[in-house]
Amino acid sequence: MTEALARFPPTRTAALERLNRFVPHAGRDYATRRNYDLGRDGHDGVSTLSPYIRARLLTEADVLEATLARHSASAAEKFIQEVYWRTYWKGWLEMRPAVWGQYKTALKGALDNIQTQSGLRDRWEQACKGETDIECFNAWARELVDTGYMHNHARMWFASIWIFTLRLPWELGAEFFLRHLLDGDPASNTLSWRWVAGIQTPGKTYLARTSNISKYTEGRFAPKWQLAGEAPALSGPSKPATMPLPDADLPIPSARTGLILHDDDLSPGFILDAGIAPLATAVITTRSGVSPLSVAPHVAAFADAAAQDTVDRFDARLGAVSVVAPTSDALAAWASAAGVDQLITPYAPVGPAADVLARFGNLDDTPPLRRIRRPYDSAAWPHATHGFFRFKDKIPKLLGELRGLRAAE
């Protein structure tokens, strides 16, 4: 087993154990300690739940409810806000899907440049292997490659150094993260890199400073005179207009329903509890689609094992289960063999699973595909219209609705 999977066992049981261990610390402890990165064995100030939330082995609502059962919303305000950062980024990208396309196009150009510019290729390889002159940067790169995780503050420092000190294209850094992070996510990752680069919030960049790194690593690192002293904002393509949130469907029971389970949402209880009893279930994992390069073995292995855990947990309710290649043709062949007359799937937000499902949905002669969105997402995403600070004002209302939304799931 890889170090990453030993650290993050890909089961809901492991996720719940981690959540239960963390919840007592979600209040004041989190607020005071969350910014400290004390090394790969010292991430006690944060939850390290992100790989589980990414695959929705654990949902945001699971995490928020467990937190509120122990703390008041004001005592756990900081932690609750961080969970909603993820929700905000998902909603923001859902209403501006072209930003993911812009990133992929620019990434392709940057990868082409690596092929033709040996100097750029060498600097990129040194950065990815953790072989630069900057000790902290190297340690974070190696931690990411080995464990599939990096602390939030280290992600900010790392991205800043990548862009402003090493002067590498930000898209290559975002790709390096997606290829190795167990929580690698099209929304949180792309938009956070854009934020550091000064593209997401125009003109506002993030500069990694020696004193800040030294303080929050408790002196483990102090990269004196090595870091860029300024962070001039990069320019990016113009921001696409905001689209309305795409429609979602209702789960309508039918005797011959097929379920498509994917690694953006491995908690299908909200669909099955709506009276859906699938005749057959196709399981697809799509994490290899987050990058044109090969993702780290632990990323694909985590998704595959997490999906298997879901199949084991829901076994009796899924009908005949098949693991299917993540292509529209493979799904069409499965649907035809299964003899289903409608397909239901948890709504997949912008990313590779949504792409596969969209291609499948556009094929002729396939049964209709219903995408069921969680009430949690439908309630929160439409508020991601501007910056997080406007979205944040809605958090008390969203928390107030949480229990009602759960009942609807």
Ligand SMILES: Cc1cc2nc3c(=O)[nH]c(=O)nc-3n(C[C@H](O)[C@H](O)[C@H](O)COP(=O)(O)OP(=O)(O)OC[C@H]3O[C@@H](n4cnc5c(N)ncnc54)[C@H](O)[C@@H]3O)c2cc1C
């Ligand atoms: C350059 C950069 C790239 C990033 N890439 C990703 C990514 O690919 N996938 C990803 O899930 N997060 C990403 N983040 C956000 C954040 O760093 C991680 O979510 C967090 O470090 C996960 O660790 P944790 O579970 O211990 O977080 P905790 O601090 O314990 O937070 C609890 C949960 O809240 C959510 N969360 C916390 N902080 C953020 C944040 N700033 N933005 C969005 N959600 C947040 C996560 O789901 C997390 O599991 C990125 C941040 C930066 C600066």
